[in-house]
Amino acid sequence: xxxxxxxxxxxxxxxxxxxxxxxxxxxxxxxxxxxxxxxxxxxxxxxxxxxxxxxxxxxxxxxxxxxxxxxxxxxxxxxxxxxxxxxxxxxxxxxxxxxxxxxxxxxxxxxxxxxxxxxxxxxxxxxxxxxxxxxxxxxxxxxxxxxxxxxxxxxxxxxxxxxxxxxxxxxxxxxxxxxxxxxxxxxxxxxxxxxxxxxxxxxxxxxxxxxxxxxxxxxxxxxxxxxxxxxxxxxxxxxxxxxxxxxxxxxxxxxxxxxxxxxxxxxxxxxxxxxxxxxxxxxxxxxxxxxxxxxxxxxxxxxxxxxxxxxxxxxxxxxxxxxxxxxxxxxxx
Amino acid sequence: xxxxxxxxxxxxxxxxxxxxxxxxxxxxxxxxxxxxxxxxxxxxxxxxxxxxxxxxxxxxxxxxxxxxxxxxxxxxxxxxxxxxxxxxxxxxxxxxxxxxxxxxxxxxxxxxxxxxxxxxxxxxxxxxxxxxxxxxxxxxxxxxxxxxxxxxxxxxxxxxxxxxxxxxxxxxxxxxxxxxxxxxxxxxxxxxxxxxxxxxxxxxxxxxxxxxxxxxxxxxxxxxxxxxxxxxxxxxxxxxxxxxxxxxxxxxxxxxxxxxxxxxxxxxxxxxxxxxxxxxxxxxxxxxxxxxxxxxxxxxxxxxxxxxxxxxxxxxxxxxx
Numbered sequence: 292x293x294x295x296x297x298x299x300x301x302x303x304x305x306x307x308x309x310x311x312x313x314x315x316x317x318x319x320x321x322x323x324x325x326x327x328x329x330x331x332x333x334x335x336x337x338x339x340x341x342x343x344x345x346x347x348x349x350x351x352x353x354x355x356x357x358x359x360x361x362x363x364x365x366x367x368x369x370x371x372x373x374x375x376x377x378x379x380x381x382x383x384x385x386x387x388x389x390x391x392x393x394x395x396x397x398x399x400x401x402x403x404x405x406x407x408x409x410x411x412x413x414x415x416x417x418x419x420x421x422x423x424x425x426x427x428x429x430x431x432x433x434x435x436x437x438x439x440x441x442x443x444x445x446x447x448x449x450x451x452x453x454x455x456x457x458x459x460x461x462x463x464x465x466x467x468x469x470x471x472x473x474x475x476x477x478x479x480x481x482x483x484x485x486x487x488x489x490x491x492x493x494x495x496x497x498x499x500x501x502x503x504x505x506x507x508x509x510x511x512x513x514x515x516x517x518x519x520x521x522x523x524x525x526x527x528x529x530x531x532x533x534x535x536x537x538x539x540x541x542x543x544x545x546x547x548x549x550x551x552x553x554x555x556x557x558x559x560x561x562x563x564x565x566x567x568x569x570x571x572x573x574x575x576x577x578x579x580x581x582x583x584x585x586x587x588x589x590x591x592x593x594x595x596x597x598x599x600x601x602x603x604x605x606x607x608x609x610x611x612x613x614x615x616x617x618x619x620x621x622x623x624x
Numbered sequence: 625x626x627x628x629x630x631x632x633x634x635x636x637x638x639x640x641x642x643x644x645x646x647x648x649x650x651x652x653x654x655x656x657x658x659x660x661x662x663x664x665x666x667x668x669x670x671x672x673x674x675x676x677x678x679x680x681x682x683x684x685x686x687x688x689x690x691x692x693x694x695x696x697x698x699x700x701x702x703x704x705x706x707x708x709x710x711x712x713x714x715x716x717x718x719x720x721x722x723x724x725x726x727x728x729x730x731x732x733x734x735x736x737x738x739x740x741x742x743x744x745x746x747x748x749x750x751x752x753x754x755x756x757x758x759x760x761x762x763x764x765x766x767x768x769x770x771x772x773x774x775x776x777x778x779x780x781x782x783x784x785x786x787x788x789x790x791x792x793x794x795x796x797x798x799x800x801x802x803x804x805x806x807x808x809x810x811x812x813x814x815x816x817x818x819x820x821x822x823x824x825x826x827x828x829x830x831x832x833x834x835x836x837x838x839x840x841x842x843x844x845x846x847x848x849x850x851x852x853x854x855x856x857x858x859x860x861x862x863x864x865x866x867x868x869x870x871x872x873x874x875x876x877x878x879x880x881x882x883x884x885x886x887x888x889x890x891x892x893x894x895x896x897x898x899x900x901x902x903x904x905x906x907x908x909x910x911x912x913x914x915x916x917x918x919x920x921x922x923x924x925x926x927x928x929x930x931x932x933x934x935x936x937x938x939x940x941x942x943x944x945x
Contacts, residue, residue, distance in 0.1 A: 461792040
């Protein structure tokens with residue numbers, strides 16, 4: 292059974308390779324750009340300047356989120372050697388939710404608005420990155436380190452954080468809770484514009500680092516021994532890459548709230564659309580698909596269904612369903 | 625007689641804890657006032673006794689569910705909160721709250737149990753379809769399934785402004801347990817006895833489908849009965865006291881580590897130690913920040929996570945993972 296599957300899958304990209312990779316990338320890029328232009332300029336009612344500025348912020352946020360989840364997930368899947376898990380499984384959401392809940396529980400509902408600003412964004416990101424790096428140093432770098440053990444411990448600690456958050460949330464007054472709950476879900480359309488330059492800069496730097504190390508990532512796909520034979524310092528590469536991934540996801544979570552299954556969808560589609568494993572092709576494709584999903588989805592929701600706030604919920608739920616189907620079809624984690 | 629002695633001592637220890645639990649609380653009750661003051665006696669039977677009984681029964685329920693699931697799935701890291709079963713129960717309760725807000729607790733428990741059963745079936749189905757490279761993958765799959773269901777639950781709850789209700793109810797706790805709300809937990813007592821009677825069959829089922837079938841065991845029927853028991857226990861417990869994370873995971877494992885894998889011989893130990901842990905958590909939660917209280921479930925979540933991580937690491941050292 293498994294052999295048959297293997298041959299089928301090996302044959303599939305060859306058949307689809309009618310279009311060269313570069314052309315596919317250009318096509319995806321064009322669709323993404325079209326979606327962005329449509330979202331920016333179509334259906335503007337009232338003041339152009341106001342609407343344009345607001346939409347520009349939304350587009351900026353979406354670009355950052357799409358970049359973070361797309362690149363973060365593809366790299367994470369390469370270093371963990373699986374195509375299903377996404378970095379959010381390591382407990383970023385739980386750390387984020389716990390931080391927000393603690394803030395509101397101790398300082399009241401107003402604190403979220405008052406403390407919004409660069410220092411808070413940086414502190415949140417730093418705490419989340421520290422959490423994953425600690426897990427990593429502790430569980431993976433040892434002699435008997437295993438990526439699965441690291442993930443499981445992250446998940447379990449996440450469950451514990453969630454149970455503490457649940458408890459704190461029930462003690463809040465309903466009005467405080469309302470303020471908090473807007474932070475606990477993805478919120479692409481109400482992110483702070485002032486964060487964007489910093490978030491964009493982080494994305495650019497991480498993007499440059501990852502791009503520069505693209506070929507080493509390709510080598511990592513071959514497994515620890517083969518990569519070492521090819522002259523890649525396996526452990527160092529893993530550390531750097533995990534740091535990049537946690538930086539991206541932490542930044543995106545602090546900016547626009549947690550998303551679990553979005554990265555999985557973009558990475559999966561990117562592999563299918565490029566039909567190759569080379570990171571130089573998969574990474575940009577994943578980013579384009581992320582932009583198309585977010586911007587196009589928002590455009591359709593706003594102008595066809597008149598429901599602007601539900602995008603992340605819809606994506607999460609559809610993504611979760613795709614995740615389940617994919618898990619069943621692929622038959623392994 | 626000598627073999628029975630440790631068990632007897634453990635039982636005495638748990639009885640002592642139960643006694644402590646009966647006499648700790650904001651309303652001052654001691655042995656003397658219990659006999660002289662009718663008001664104290666009334667409070668005692670309305671609030672203290674039900675609460676302690678609920679603790680005992682819920683603890684037994686989750687521990688026993690853990691034992692059954694670990695045997696049926698043949699994986700040490702499985703229990704209702706790491707397989708998504710509890711999340712399904714939560715979805716069931718939420719849906720019933722929406723569509724039939726006036727439903728009696730018994731109907732709610734039925735719905736929660738039915739959803740828990742469906743969840744356990746889905747989990748087993750998914751598990752049957754994927755190749756397991758490592759023991760540790762099984763709980764990761766379960767937790768991802770749970771995340772999927774809980775994102776649906778969250779979405780529904782947020783649409784109908786029930787989010788905080790959901791948080792309240794998930795972290796449950798025993799503070800609101802009084803006479804008249806905990807009685808359904810007695811179902812769990814029946815389940816524990818049923819498991820004790822069928823324990824040997826579950827032990828054989830735990831050897832795997834082929835072995836069990838060749839030993840003349842109706843494997844599918846045992847599987848079905850086991851899952852029904854788990855679903856009932858999970859559903860009832862979730863409705864009455866909320867999620868009890870990790871209890872069914874750590875206690876059975878610790879007992880097996882100490883005594884081996886004979887379910888029937890372990891069962892009394894499993895029940896006793898989980899009751900002891902549950903009451904201890906509840907006492908800590910009640911006394912630490914008195915007169916407020918931290919729900920026992922939250923204390924359990926924190927303690928359980930630490931013990932669970934320690935267990936994973938211990939197994940890693942043995943290089944089984």
